[in-house]
Amino acid sequence: MVQAFEQKTPETERAHEAxxxxxxxxxxxxxxxxxxxxxxxxxxxxxxxIEGNPASEIGKGRLCAKGISGIMTLYDPNRVNxxxxxxxxxxxxGVDPGxxxxxxxxxxxxxxxxxxxxxxxxxxxxxxxxxxxxxTIGPICHAFCHAFGTMNQWVAGGxxxxxxxxxxxxxxxHASWSIVPDFEHCQYAVYFGASKGHAAGHxxxxxxxxxxxxxxxxxxxxxxxxxxxxxxxxxxxxxPIRVGTDAALALAMxxxxxxxxxxxxAPYLASKTNAPYLIGPDKLYVRDAETxxxxxxxxxxxxxxxYNAEKLGQEPLxxxxxxxxxxxxxxxxxxxxxxxxxxLARHTPEWAEPITTIPAATIRRLGQExxxxxxxxxxIVIDGVRLPYRPVAAxxxxxxxxxxxxxxxxxxxxxxxxLVGAADVVGGCLGFNPVCHGHPETKRPAYVPYAGPDGLMxxxxxxxxxxxxxxxxxxxxxxxxxxxxxxLGMSSPLMASADQEERWQRFDLPYRxxxxxxxxxxxxxxxxxxxxxxxxxLRIPFIVSFDLFRTELSDLAxxxxxxxxxxxxxxxxxxxxxxxxxxxxMGDWCWAVRQPxxxxxxxxxxxxxxxLELAERVGISEDINxxxxxxxxxxxxxxxxxxxxxxxxxxxxxxxxxxxxxxxxLAWFKEHGVLSWPKKPQEVYWRPFVEVRVPIYWxxxxxxxxxxxxxxxxxxxxxxxxxxDPLPTWLPCPGHECSDEQFDLYGFYYRxxxxxxxxxxxxxxxxxxxxxxPNSYYIAMNAETGKKKGLHDGDWVWMETVKGRRVRGRVxxxxxxxxxxxxxxxxxxxxxxxxPVARGKGVFFNQLLEIDMDHASPVNLNxxxxxKVRLRRCEEA
Amino acid sequence: xxxxxxxxxxxxxxxxxxxxxxxARLRDLFEVLGEHxxxxxxxxxxxxxxxxxxxxxxxLDDVPVDxxxxxxxxxxxxxxxxxxxxxxxxxxxxxxxASAKPRGEEQARVGLMVMSAVEGx
Ligand code: SF4
Numbered sequence: 001m002v003q004a005f006e007q008k009t010p011e012t013e014r015a016h017e018a019x020x021x022x023x024x025x026x027x028x029x030x031x032x033x034x035x036x037x038x039x040x041x042x043x044x045x046x047x048x049x050i051e052g053n054p055a056s057e058i059g060k061g062r063l064c065a066k067g068i069s070g071i072m073t074l075y076d077p078n079r080v081n082x083x084x085x086x087x088x089x090x091x092x093x094g095v096d097p098g099x100x101x102x103x104x105x106x107x108x109x110x111x112x113x114x115x116x117x118x119x120x121x122x123x124x125x126x127x128x129x130x131x132x133x134x135x136t137i138g139p140i141c142h143a144f145c146h147a148f149g150t151m152n153q154w155v156a157g158g159x160x161x162x163x164x165x166x167x168x169x170x171x172x173x174h175a176s177w178s179i180v181p182d183f184e185h186c187q188y189a190v191y192f193g194a195s196k197g198h199a200a201g202h203x204x205x206x207x208x209x210x211x212x213x214x215x216x217x218x219x220x221x222x223x224x225x226x227x228x229x230x231x232x233x234x235x236x237x238x239x240p241i242r243v244g245t246d247a248a249l250a251l252a253m254x255x256x257x258x259x260x261x262x263x264x265x266a267p268y269l270a271s272k273t274n275a276p277y278l279i280g281p282d283k284l285y286v287r288d289a290e291t292x293x294x295x296x297x298x299x300x301x302x303x304x305x306x307y308n309a310e311k312l313g314q315e316p317l318x319x320x321x322x323x324x325x326x327x328x329x330x331x332x333x334x335x336x337x338x339x340x341x342x343x344l345a346r347h348t349p350e351w352a353e354p355i356t357t358i359p360a361a362t363i364r365r366l367g368q369e370x371x372x373x374x375x376x377x378x379x380i381v382i383d384g385v386r387l388p389y390r391p392v393a394a395x396x397x398x399x400x401x402x403x404x405x406x407x408x409x410x411x412x413x414x415x416x417x418x419l420v421g422a423a424d425v426v427g428g429c430l431g432f433n434p435v436c437h438g439h440p441e442t443k444r445p446a447y448v449p450y451a452g453p454d455g456l457m458x459x460x461x462x463x464x465x466x467x468x469x470x471x472x473x474x475x476x477x478x479x480x481x482x483x484x485x486x487x488l489g490m491s492s493p494l495m496a497s498a499d500q501e502e503r504w505q506r507f508d509l510p511y512r513x514x515x516x517x518x519x520x521x522x523x524x525x526x527x528x529x530x531x532x533x534x535x536x537x538l539r540i541p542f543i544v545s546f547d548l549f550r551t552e553l554s555d556l557a558x559x560x561x562x563x564x565x566x567x568x569x570x571x572x573x574x575x576x577x578x579x580x581x582x583x584x585x586m587g588d589w590c591w592a593v594r595q596p597x598x599x600x601x602x603x604x605x606x607x608x609x610x611x612l613e614l615a616e617r618v619g620i621s622e623d624i625n626x627x628x629x630x631x632x633x634x635x636x637x638x639x640x641x642x643x644x645x646x647x648x649x650x651x652x653x654x655x656x657x658x659x660x661x662x663x664x665x666l667a668w669f670k671e672h673g674v675l676s677w678p679k680k681p682q683e684v685y686w687r688p689f690v691e692v693r694v695p696i697y698w699x700x701x702x703x704x705x706x707x708x709x710x711x712x713x714x715x716x717x718x719x720x721x722x723x724x725d726p727l728p729t730w731l732p733c734p735g736h737e738c739s740d741e742q743f744d745l746y747g748f749y750y751r752x753x754x755x756x757x758x759x760x761x762x763x764x765x766x767x768x769x770x771x772x773x774p775n776s777y778y779i780a781m782n783a784e785t786g787k788k789k790g791l792h793d794g795d796w797v798w799m800e801t802v803k804g805r806r807v808r809g810r811v812x813x814x815x816x817x818x819x820x821x822x823x824x825x826x827x828x829x830x831x832x833x834x835x836p837v838a839r840g841k842g843v844f845f846n847q848l849l850e851i852d853m854d855h856a857s858p859v860n861l862n863x864x865x866x867x868k869v870r871l872r873r874c875e876e877a
Numbered sequence: 878x879x880x881x882x883x884x885x886x887x888x889x890x891x892x893x894x895x896x897x898x899x900x901a902r903l904r905d906l907f908e909v910l911g912e913h914x915x916x917x918x919x920x921x922x923x924x925x926x927x928x929x930x931x932x933x934x935x936x937l938d939d940v941p942v943d944x945x946x947x948x949x950x951x952x953x954x955x956x957x958x959x960x961x962x963x964x965x966x967x968x969x970x971x972x973x974x975a976s977a978k979p980r981g982e983e984q985a986r987v988g989l990m991v992m993s994a995v996e997g998x
Contacts (some may be wrong), residue, residue: 123883142992149883152992465932465992472924472931479993623881626988630934630941639939 002296004079016092021045025674026053026596028574031066031073031763032756033133034059034204034539035574035581035672037069037592040567045569047071049293049595052205058581062205064839066756069765073548074179074567076599076762078836079170080547081602083107084560084812091538092411093530093831099560106605107544108610112617115148116512123149127513127540129478129495132158133759135580136571136594139631140608140648141519142464143328147615147623151479152495157526157757157846159491162398164862165406166466168488171468173414173694174424175449176431176579178202181393183210183219184585185427188373188392191223191231192246192413193399199230200751201397202432206583220373222366223275224249225399226746227780227823229815230753239366240818243866245356246400249363250412251354255344256367257419263335263371265390265421268321269685270469272687273418273696275337276320278304278328283702283726285454294454294577297321297335304328307455307693336697341728355730370394374420382426382586385681386495386689390420390428396866398751404855407488408728411698415728418696422686430584434460435504435686439589439677444470444659445578445633449692454699457692465492465631466783473556474708477507481861485708488701489861496523496533499852504717518545519607520563520635523608524552524555528849529805541571546607549762550834562604567597570604572652572666573632586684588676593652608648617647630855635660652774698726707860719858734855743802743868745785745822752776752825753837761828761838769844770825777842778812780823781871786813789871797871801848808874809843822869878910881990887921888914894984899948903935904945906987921991936988949985 021044029036029050036059040747041049050068054061085107087098087582110390118125122206126148130141132155145153159167163177178205181189195201197211215221215234223232224239224246227443232238242247257263270273276296278286285294286304293306300318304326310316322337349360349367356363373392380389403409414429422428440447440652447460452470459467459806471487478484481492482503504512516537524530524537537543537556545557554560575581582590615624625640628651638658640646646654653666664675682689703806705724722731735746755761756769768774779799791797793813799822800806807829817823828842848867849855855864878893885891895909903948904927924930928991935940937949 119886144883146990146992151883211943428912467931470931483993622879622883623990626881626936626939626990627992629936629939630990630992633941634942636938641939842888 010120018456024053025595025597026592027202028568028571028592029063029067029070029596030134030136030574031070032200032204033581033762034200035135035137035204035592036063036067036205037590038063039673040186042595042597046597047074049447052619053673055569055676056592057206057583057588057676058203058575058592059205060209060583062209064205065754065769066760066763066766067205069760069763070567072763072765073396073760074565076549076760076764078549078834079565079604080554080560080562080851081604082552082562083603086558093534095557097557101164104605107561108617109370111544112614114515115618119148121175122203122511123756124152125511125514126150126517127152127495127515128517129154129156129519129521129523131155131759133756134566134568135574135576136566137519138463139573139576139628142612143624143627143631144466144611146627147620148618150481152481153479153496154491156523157497160493160527160856160861160863161402161865164490164857164860165401165410166397167490168468168860169407169410169414169465170431171459171462172457173418174429174431175434175457177463179395179414179429180207180432180433180584181214181219182391182427182430182585183207183214184450184865185389186219186391186393187213187427188220188369189222189868190370190394190416191221191225191235192250192394192396193225193401194397195229195751196229196232196394196395196397199753200233200756203581203583208586210583220246222419226748226821227750229823233816238816239362240359241749242355242357243819243821244403244405244409244736245730246727247405247412248352248355248394249358250394250416251344251347251728251730252349252363252645253367253370253411254415254419255347256349257371257416258341258362259345260364262670263374263376264419265376266322268388268421269696270320272421272423272692274454274699275340275696276335277307277697277699278326278333278701279697280331280333280335281299283699285699286328286331289329297324297326297328299734305580310391336699340696340727348451352470357820371420372620372639374422376420377418380426382681382685387681387685388421388425389427390422392420392422393417393427395429399748402865403862403863404857404864405723405731406853406857407723407859408731410526415696418694423866425685428754430684432546432579432584434579435683435690436461436578437674437680437683439660440659442659444635448686449690451692451771453524455693457694461577463577463580464490471704474704474711476711477509480509480513482505482507485711486859486861487704488859489857492861493527493851493853493856493863496527496536497851497853498532498535500536501539503717503853507775513540514542516543517786518538518543518553518557520546520548522551522553522758524556525830525844525846527846528851530844530845532851546610550832551758552830552832554834555832561600561607561610564596564600564604564606568600568604569608570595570649570652573668574654579809582674584684586681586755588678590674590676592674593666595670606648607692612646612651612874613731621645632658648710702726705859706848717853723858733864733866735864735866738802738868740802743870744786744820745869745871746820746850747799747822747824747845747867747869748865749824755756755826755828758827758830761826761830761841762835764837767837767841774812774814775823776825777810777828779809779843780817781811782817782819782821783815785813791871791873795875796876798874799843799848799871801867801869803850807844807847811871822871838857878906878985879988881988883993884921884989888918890914901949902945903937903947903949903987906949907945913995930991931990934990934992936990938986939988949987967989
């Protein structure tokens with residue numbers, strides 16, 4: 001085994017002093033998952049400053065306040081520094097665990113013994129949860145779980161709160177994890193509950209620079225959001241919307257485009273989507289009897305033919321019908337686009353006005369502006385290549401999709417892009433780098449989307465082994481989260497829900513979790529109300545938690561292990577797997593690494609190394625090597641071999657050499673930080689060059705729904721049919737259906753720019769910054785609404801739900817809030833003494849959220865994040 | 878043939894040595910394995926006859942392959958160009974394998990792993 005890092009000894013300390021060391025070292029930030037490239041100033045072994053690395057596209061030399069403040073987490077005196085063993089067997093909130101310091105060997109012996117036992121009984125008894133924020137840990141956690149034999153893994157809160165809808169649909173429609181406007185060329189961007197380029201999120205700092213330049217250039221920004229927050233404050237227009245009604249607005253805008261203005265990109269729809277596929281009376285594709293391929297109407301030939309006739313050896317297709325009614329295979333049928341057009345006719349601006357509270361005239365104007373600015377049919381030359389030019393983009397993320405209707409909310413918004421052909425072309429809505437032809441020397445990493453079943457697009461690269469399409473059809477669940485029943489979902493609330501045990505019993509789940517490994521995640525606060533989560537955790541007999549600080553979750557653990565912060569860690573792939581954080585648009589490809597900036601402190605260890613060691617102790621080294629070969633796409637001669645033991649540093653070295661050749665090994669990357677090469681227009685604006693289609697009509701959703709319901713309904717799990725229709729509509733959240741007039745406001749949370757969820761709440765500089773901010777630790781409320789309720793700025797209130805859950809906070813009255821909205825930043829309100837800086841600060845919004853299947857999307861399991869509340873004035877906390 | 882992760886535990890055997898006819902492909906191997914392990918093998922890895930579930934990974938000589946028509950009688954070149962990728966960037970294309978040098982007496986090392994439908998974030 002190779003020792004990953006140099007040990008801190010009196011000799012090395014003296015050497016540093018003698019050398020008078022003064023270096024800038026390249027690495028990668030992880031104060032959020034943006035992974036901006038950084039340069040850290042190290043003087044005599046101490047990190048004194050962090051700046052952005054201008055040599056990198058990831059961050060483009062910029063850092064946000066969180067990135068600069070990482071030093072305070074690195075040197076926080078409250079860090080966990082040694083393994084701790086609980087001595088008090090009783091667990092619960094306020095119960096002293098009776099921590100006792102133990103050695104790493106003692107800790108690993110006990111953990112390995114537990115793991116060997118459950119693996120022998122049933123490996124699915126292992127449950128692993130990890131934070132989304134540290135991107136370094138994803139592949140190793142997947143590899144460990146696959147090797148061990150458990151599918152029970154999740155990013156508690158992440159996914160449920162943000163990604164289930166956004167990533168799924170971005171994957172299916174744009175072959176990427178997320179979407180952004182092509183900032184360099186876009187003229188008109190509409191943001192629906194998204195802050196890309198204005199606050200936190202993927203490629204955050206790079207996008208902030210690009211968005212600022214775009215605004216200066218004249219790109220018009222319209223931001224649809226209940227709160228005039230980070231994006232809206234910089235926009236040309238803020239459109240306040242009732243919480244959770246974005247699909248209604250987007251569908252009405254689409255109606256204006258298609259049915260009032262007659263604007264759509266017919267060549268794009270005919271060749272790049274399933275718009276011409278014929279739909280029968282059963283809402284399914286009409287298929288060729290012989291080949292089972294979906295049929296289209298060849299208007300030139302005057303008959304139905306397979307969409308891929310030429311590939312089947314037939315003569316090329318003529319002009320494909322997008323409208324009309326035909327007969328094929330003995331049934332009356334219409335092209336999918338005709339079905340969509342008729343469906344949209346019901347979604348007029350007048351229909352949307354009472355749902356969204358946005359005047360019909362405003363909705364109509366937005367639709368008209370979007371259609372006019374799309375310039376359907378125009379082209380532009382980029383680097384000598386003529387390309388379609390559609391300078392409009394409709395962008396969505398957590399705000400619009402964090403609802404029970406997550407799938408349709410996101411899909412309805414993205415339909416705007418596809419109707420006008422503004423998908424992955426110049427000026428339009430771009431996925432994050434879904435086509436890469438690789439480094440010029442090695443042609444790696446390389447990936448291109450390709451056509452899967454029914455000609456629909458399969459992503460060329462993805463974050464997890466579970467592709468967004470093609471998905472498995474529903475099966476009887478065997479996992480804790482019932483992922484098999486919800487193939488369009490990722491994170492599942494059943495991992496920590498109130499109805500967990502009842503559902504497991506009804507579906508005869510043959511095991512229960514016995515060992516939990518928690519990695520840097522505080523699920524007590526990150527999922528929903530803490531009481532529900534704690535109840536699920538108390539049922540797990542043995543919990544081991546890797547932590548920087550003792551959190552509310554680690555207080556329930558049996559063993560706490562001292563993790564390294566990102567400034568102490570090594571990683572060959574902070575931006576894994578390349579579709580995550582590199583900004584969209586032209587510029588450079590850029591591969592960056594993370595490296596330790598100081599020598600190891602106390603007993604802290606990087607969890608990646610610890611998991612490899614645990615794999616060895618459990619006897620699954622060969623399995624984890626194989627899983628890493630697959631996940632990291634290692635190629636000979638750089639594959640991990642048999643049951644050979646590798647240090648994490650060796651895995652990183654193999655990974656880098658596999659991608660970039662032996663010259664670009666770990667040592668090279670540690671010295672240079674990043675490897676860059678130029679992007680090509682065919683990579684960035686790939687849509688015209690890649691023969692794939694995307695679904696504007698989600699035919700398979702109906703098939704999935706039918707099969708899921710057939711399995712779920714007999715066991716008492718109701719999956720409403722209206723969520724599985726092939727065409728999107730607006731469906732209400734439980735909060736919209738609340739009829740008790742006392743509960744007259746919609747509480748929601750937003751991603752603060754000062755804090756990253758609960759992760760950074762202990763950081764002293766960020767806490768100080770948040771205390772100066774008018775919103776961070778407050779409940780933002782419409783000033784007029786507050787006045788009507790007799791509230792004044794700074795008043796203390798209880799925020800209460802129909803279910804009787806409540807949190808206390810101070811109101812900040814502002815004009816920048818929808819009259820019915822109450823906005824809360826991040827995930828504050830800690831109570832553990834392990835985080836003394838964070839303790840008692842801000843509002844714990846998630847405490848108000850129910851965690852059960854009734855409050856989750858019945859399609860992709862996204863948790864409903866808006867909650868109907870009332871306010872009551874109270875005394876100071 | 879090695880069954881990694883949960884597959885080895887479910888099938889009750891982690892390692893199986895099989896003799897296949899000259900010119901056999903992965904598809905043939907799976908047929909033999911289906912006979913060896915019975916119906917539970919097919920249920921664990923196929924979504925429908927002959928079509929693998931999307932989260933099953935096959936490894937040939939430690940490298941993921943995604944094509945059941947990959948011949949077992951060919952081996953990877955000892956030092957495959959690091960630029961060789963399949964259409965989707967995952968694994969190695971059947972064509973690359975078909976043109977690889979014959980394996981001779983050397984045994985094909987095949988591995989199988991279920992990389993289950995887990996969450997993202
Ligand atoms: S955006 Fe995220 S990754 Fe970038 S500097 Fe800020 S905290 Fe770090």
